[in-house]
Amino acid sequence: MQNEAFEILKDYSNLESFGYLILFLYCMGGGYVAIISAGVLSSLGKLDLSVSIALAIIGNTLGSSLFAIIARAQKKDIMKMFSKHRRKIAYLQIMVKKYDWGLFLISKFLHGVRTFVPLAVGISAYNIIKFLFINFIGAIIWGISLGMLGYYASGIFLEIIKILLQYPxxxxxxxxxxxxxxxxxxxxxxxxxxxxxxxxxxxxx
Structure with missing residues (x-):
């Protein structure tokens, strides 16, 4: 029954098939599903937890940092690309000034926000070096917490899957x-x- 459950997890994440590279690339876009799945697969001995978390942190840090740097260097082009989201970006620029540390850390876990925060930082006059530092700290917290969540909660996930397999x-x-x-x-x-x-x-x- 456990093997059946693992097959379902493997098909869903594709992490065992594609390896650490897909985990790294996925996390550049803030892929919390990838790091949680990597934690689950690590608990099953299919991936190494430390390597998975390290790659997730590096990927997440690079993704957000590059987005902010590119936005800073190409403000006009970026604004044209995201013209439909001007209000959201303008609002986030205000939020960045008020709650920089808190916003940067929380946004790591919020789908739909994590992409626009680095964008707002790049377009604004916010200190880019300060953002890169906070972004790195946020990525560490993000990677460790979600990786450990997947690792230690895997037993619960497997039990749920086994119950569903037993009672279709x-x-x-x-x-x-x-x-x-x-x-x-x-x-x-x-x-x-x-x-x-x-x-x-x-x-x-």
Whole structure:
């Protein structure tokens, strides 16, 4: 049963087939799925945890750093490329000035934000050397925490997979449950945004 579970994990991550190179390249774009999967495979003896975490940290650091440096060197071209996201970038520039350390560290774990933070840094007048240092610290925290999470939580993941393999009818139930949970979360998030917007209008009147 454990071998069956491993086959599912292997097919999902492709890390054992493609090796450390794909892990490194994936993490340059902030691939948290890759480092978590590498942690799981490391617990099964298919990858080395220390090497996986080190490569994830280096890849993540290089990806964010290069993005910020390129944005700093090619501001006009970058702004044209991301013209649809001007408001988001402008907002993040303000956030960078206020919460630099906190924003840089938290953004590592936020999908959809981690790409725009280095971009906002590059376009703004923020000290690029300071960003590179904080970015490196953030990558270390990101890589170690997610790598260890995958490594130590692998037993739980495998148990869930084995249960689903033993009781196939649970698949649709779990799938429907996930859809309901995500839909409910998005609904609550939308309502909160609407309430915040309405409240801000009343305050400005």
């Amino acid at each position: 009818y649970m698949f649709p139930i779990v799938f429907i449950g996930i859809i309901i949970a995500v839909t409910f979360f998005l609904y609550i998030k939308k309502k909160l945004k609407q309430n915040t917007f309405i409240h801000s209008i009343h305050e400005n009147q």
